Amino acid sequence: MIAGGRADAGGLNPLTLLTGAVVVVALTLLVDAWQFSAAVLAAVLVPALVLSGRHRRILAAAAAILLPTLLSIALINVFFYPEGREVLLAAGPVRITAEGTWFAVAMAFRLCVFVLAFLIFSFTVRAEHLTAALVARRWNPKAVYVLSAALRLAPDIASRAGDISAAQQARGLVIRGGAVSRGRALLMLLVPLVVGLLSDVDERARALEARGLGLPGPRTSLTEAPDSPAQRRFRRSALLLLLLFAVLWIGWRWLR
Amino acid sequence: MISLDCAGFTYHGAVQPALGRVRIQAAAGSATAVVGGAGSGKTTAARLLAGHLTGAGRLVGALRLDGAELRFDGGADDPSLDFARWSEVVGFVGQRPRAQLSGVKDTVADELAYALENRGVPRERMVVQVRHTAELLGIAELLPKSPLQLSGGELQKTVIAASVIAGPRVLVLDEPMSGLDAEARKSLAQLLDVLLGEGLALVVAEQGLQGYAPRAAQVAVLDGGKLVLEGSWREVAASDRLARLPVNGNPYAELARQAAGLGGVGAGGARAAGPEAAALEAAALPLTESEALRFFAGLRPAAGVRVRPVRAAAPGLAGSVPAHDGPAATLRGVTFRYPPPASAWTGRVRRRSEPAAGRPALDGVCLDIPRGRRTAVIGANGAGKTTLLRHLNGLAVPQEGTVDVGGLRTAGHPVGELARCVGYLFQDADSQLFQRTVQREVEFGLRSQGASKAEAAERAAAALERCGLGAVAGEHPFELSFSDRRLVALASILAAGPDVLALDEPTVALDKAGLSLLAGLMREEAAAGRAVVMVTHDLDFAVAQCDDLVLLRDGRLADRGPVLDVVQRLFPAGEQPPEGLTAPLLWKLAEQLDLQPAALTSEAFLAALRSS
Numbered sequence: 001m002i003a004g005g006r007a008d009a010g011g012l013n014p015l016t017l018l019t020g021a022v023v024v025v026a027l028t029l030l031v032d033a034w035q036f037s038a039a040v041l042a043a044v045l046v047p048a049l050v051l052s053g054r055h056r057r058i059l060a061a062a063a064a065i066l067l068p069t070l071l072s073i074a075l076i077n078v079f080f081y082p083e084g085r086e087v088l089l090a091a092g093p094v095r096i097t098a099e100g101t102w103f104a105v106a107m108a109f110r111l112c113v114f115v116l117a118f119l120i121f122s123f124t125v126r127a128e129h130l131t132a133a134l135v136a137r138r139w140n141p142k143a144v145y146v147l148s149a150a151l152r153l154a155p156d157i158a159s160r161a162g163d164i165s166a167a168q169q170a171r172g173l174v175i176r177g178g179a180v181s182r183g184r185a186l187l188m189l190l191v192p193l194v195v196g197l198l199s200d201v202d203e204r205a206r207a208l209e210a211r212g213l214g215l216p217g218p219r220t221s222l223t224e225a226p227d228s229p230a231q232r233r234f235r236r237s238a239l240l241l242l243l244l245f246a247v248l249w250i251g252w253r254w255l256r
Numbered sequence: 257m258i259s260l261d262c263a264g265f266t267y268h269g270a271v272q273p274a275l276g277r278v279r280i281q282a283a284a285g286s287a288t289a290v291v292g293g294a295g296s297g298k299t300t301a302a303r304l305l306a307g308h309l310t311g312a313g314r315l316v317g318a319l320r321l322d323g324a325e326l327r328f329d330g331g332a333d334d335p336s337l338d339f340a341r342w343s344e345v346v347g348f349v350g351q352r353p354r355a356q357l358s359g360v361k362d363t364v365a366d367e368l369a370y371a372l373e374n375r376g377v378p379r380e381r382m383v384v385q386v387r388h389t390a391e392l393l394g395i396a397e398l399l400p401k402s403p404l405q406l407s408g409g410e411l412q413k414t415v416i417a418a419s420v421i422a423g424p425r426v427l428v429l430d431e432p433m434s435g436l437d438a439e440a441r442k443s444l445a446q447l448l449d450v451l452l453g454e455g456l457a458l459v460v461a462e463q464g465l466q467g468y469a470p471r472a473a474q475v476a477v478l479d480g481g482k483l484v485l486e487g488s489w490r491e492v493a494a495s496d497r498l499a500r501l502p503v504n505g506n507p508y509a510e511l512a513r514q515a516a517g518l519g520g521v522g523a524g525g526a527r528a529a530g531p532e533a534a535a536l537e538a539a540a541l542p543l544t545e546s547e548a549l550r551f552f553a554g555l556r557p558a559a560g561v562r563v564r565p566v567r568a569a570a571p572g573l574a575g576s577v578p579a580h581d582g583p584a585a586t587l588r589g590v591t592f593r594y595p596p597p598a599s600a601w602t603g604r605v606r607r608r609s610e611p612a613a614g615r616p617a618l619d620g621v622c623l624d625i626p627r628g629r630r631t632a633v634i635g636a637n638g639a640g641k642t643t644l645l646r647h648l649n650g651l652a653v654p655q656e657g658t659v660d661v662g663g664l665r666t667a668g669h670p671v672g673e674l675a676r677c678v679g680y681l682f683q684d685a686d687s688q689l690f691q692r693t694v695q696r697e698v699e700f701g702l703r704s705q706g707a708s709k710a711e712a713a714e715r716a717a718a719a720l721e722r723c724g725l726g727a728v729a730g731e732h733p734f735e736l737s738f739s740d741r742r743l744v745a746l747a748s749i750l751a752a753g754p755d756v757l758a759l760d761e762p763t764v765a766l767d768k769a770g771l772s773l774l775a776g777l778m779r780e781e782a783a784a785g786r787a788v789v790m791v792t793h794d795l796d797f798a799v800a801q802c803d804d805l806v807l808l809r810d811g812r813l814a815d816r817g818p819v820l821d822v823v824q825r826l827f828p829a830g831e832q833p834p835e836g837l838t839a840p841l842l843w844k845l846a847e848q849l850d851l852q853p854a855a856l857t858s859e860a861f862l863a864a865l866r867s868s
Contacts, residue, residue, distance in 0.1 A: 126362075127360075127362065128361070128362045128363075128366060131360065135373070141374065145360060148360040149359055149360050152359065152360060156359070159404075160687070163682075163684070163687035164687060164690055166651055166671070166682075166687075167682060167687055167688040167689075167690065168672075168690065168700075168704075169651075169670070169671035169672045169675065170649055170651065170671060170675055170678075170679075170680040170682070170688075171675055171679075171700055171701035171704060171748060171749065171752070172672050172675040172676065172700075172701045172702075172704035172705040172752065173672045173675075173704045174670050174672030174673050174704070175670060175672060176670065191690070192689075192690030192691075195690070195734075196686075196687070196690075199734055200352070200354075200355040203350060203352060203355035203356060204355050204356065204357075204359060206308060206339075206348070207348075207350075207355070207356040207357075207358075207419075208358060209339060209340060209343065210339075210343035210347065210348060210419065211358070211370055211371040211374060211418065211419065211422065212340075212371050212374030212375055212422065213374055214340055215340065215374050215375060217375075217376050218376045219373055219374060219376055220372075220373050220376050220377055220378060220379055220382065221369075221373050221379070222365060222366050222369035222372075222373060222379065222382050222383065222386065223366055224379065
């Protein structure tokens with residue numbers, strides 16, 4: 001689910017994108033109302049999705065995450081919601097309650113906001129830019145390395161898995177359409193895949209150390225993450241406003 | 257500048273020492289080649305110099321760098337090598353360049369900059385330095401490319417550039433040329449020359465004498481962990497002792513030795529006649545093309561006499577299979593295009609030698625692969641050679657046209673099913689090996705094709721024996737040398753006894769012993785009526801060991817036929833060879849000696865020479 005980004009986020013700094021995602025998610029959590037989540041989806045995330053230019057991939061990934069999760073939320077909360085009083089339908093031990101249904105709806109909207117915000121961020125951010133932005137903020141170089149390696153893990157694994165699978169089939173492993181056959185093939189792939197990834201680790205660790213990963217002192221980066229005074233102002237004020245809103249909102253709820 | 261003075265090095269957990277008494281040194285601005293066959297200890301020596309192994313085993317000896325000495329007695333109070341500081345001065349490029357990429361950079365420029373970034377070099381200076389290094393090493397046009405999309409040669413150069421950019425004064429390289437075609441080798445050698453010119457000391461470990469060794473000031477030959485031969489390249493290449501080592505030697509010297517052995521040459525009897533005679537002979541041995549011309553011209557009874565074309569046809573192969581058997585594989589109008597290269601998002605990265613988008617990788621190819629013959633598919637990089645091979649076992653399925661193998665149409669049959677008739681050797685053996693032991697690796701194919709455990713074990717053992725790997729059946733494939741790993745992959749497909757052997761660059765990374773083993777196996781398989789198809793850049797091997805040549809150009813079938821016919825058409829006397837191809841060494845030599853039309857095997861060459 002993590003993308004080794006090449007998309008161009010239209011000159012946006014990765015931290016601007018991240019700030020946007022954090023604000024959206026935090027507000028949704030704070031307000032905790034399905035109407036608000038739905039409004040955020042419609043007014044912020046759907047336009048962002050369209051603007052990203054990668055809506056197909058993002059929607060495919062979102063579907064893969066959301067469909068099973070939403071289904072289980074629906075099953076658990078609609079049918080088995082112990083606090084529910086207003087029974088809409090009852091059959092034996094199963095009671096569909098109004099409270100349970102509304103809870104499921106609220107959860108579903110909230111989850112959609114989380115997943116979409118995260119996916120839009122990770123599919124539009126350029127890994128190189130994120131690394132540069134973190135380096136500029138003097139993050140620990142090893143932590144930055146781990147993060148950027150993770151952002152590129154999926155393509156690497158996919159290409160290795162393809163090679164190994166081709167080699168296994170070339171020696172007589174027949175993979176048919178059925179789930180059992182595919183499942184078996186996947187299991188046979190795992191061990192060599194992990195061994196292969198690990199066998200490179202030692203070599204890579206040496207190469208990285210030789211190139212100064214462990215050296216003390218500040219880092220620089222060749223690639224510059226795009227940024228502007230306006231974006232910096234946006235990040236600062238958005239986080240400030242979020243904090244202010246959180247204090248006021250929690251205070252008001254507490255007073256009520 | 258740097259030296260390793262080793263009295264013995266044993267890996268932890270190993271009984272036998274990997275390295276015995278060995279002394280290797282390199283001075284600033286000069287190169288030392290460390291040459292040896294599989295398991296000779298050259299990689300161990302290279303890694304010791306690079307500071308990789310002092311914690312991995314017990315070293316008795318000394319490492320010297322710039323006058324400072326680290327002395328090891330193999331005891332507990334040995335000094336510890338500060339790898340970070342050592343690698344500031346000594347750079348290393350290993351056998352698997354891809355594993356040496358940082359893995360976190362999207363372009364070659366960023367990859368190059370990585371070592372500078374870690375040293376906090378300001379951006380403006382970094383930009384200048386990256387450009388300067390790239391221009392110096394001739395890779396400026398690669399800077400915007402993704403490291404995942406580079407060809408083998410480009411990747412090797414990128415990794416070298418990335419490791420020298422921070423200014424080490426020694427560079428150790430382990431088999432930098434293996435897997436590269438002639439063009440890429442030449443251009444890599446030029447890059448290494450530039451580094452020498454910049455004053456670096458180079459240590460280059462290699463399988464043979466014809467890679468970078470001719471340009472090295474000093475050549476050290478290792479065998480069984482010991483230094484067995486040392487001297488200038490000329491001294492080593494002409495040495496009698498070299499001929500008995502599993503090292504790919506100098507082809508001209510080998511041919512001259514063969515000529516001497518066959519008689520008719522004055523030096524013939526001198527070989528066993530004591531050191532002086534041997535030295536005389538060694539000094540006379542030709543090592544370059546021009547020397548070879550002089551040498552062999554001097555051997556001719558009468559210059560200017562033309563002889564009939566001679567080529568020792570693969571003895572007893574043609575005709576050993578009934579004609580009505582028909583071809584083992586048939587391609588009809590095969591056209592294939594790779595999907596457009598996607599970004600790193602999908603993981604589908606453009607394969608190294610795929611042509612640019614737009615042009616089909618294969619374009620209307622019609623071809624029969626005959627049984628009982630060895631066919632070599634040749635052509636420049638990106639001509640479609642590997643793509644053609646991948647069609648034989650269904651790894652690629654034609655978008656237009658058909659491929660039939662063993663009576664099955666590849667479209668509509670899974671690769672695993674076609675594997676019964678086609679054994680496929682991948683170019684990158686490491687992605688082909690995936691089991692815990694060599695024995696299990698070879699059994700895998702047999703088991704997936706339904707052989708019982710006992711039968712699989714028996715056939716696997718036989719295949720390993722044929723490939724000379726009987727002794728390492730219990731080891732992990734990744735513990736073996738590069739050359740042996742390729743032979744394991746070869747054994748794994750031989751074990752199943754398929755009708756068609758499809759071999760992608762089988763000669764790459766093989767040492768001398770491996771090459772002659774491969775040639776013998778190809779001969780046996782063809783004699784048994786199987787079709788052997790190999791894709792290769794090694795035209796010398798192809799013309800000596802194959803019966804037919806297939807030439808691809810830009811995805812189209814440009815020529816095909818018996819080896820001698822195709823070579824005659826491709827390399828007519830006095831004309832430039834087609835782009836991306838180099839005329840076979842013997843052919844060139846014979847042509848210049850006016851043995852016209854010339855011979856393709858050393859036996860035929862010498863026969864022609866004697867009868868001329």
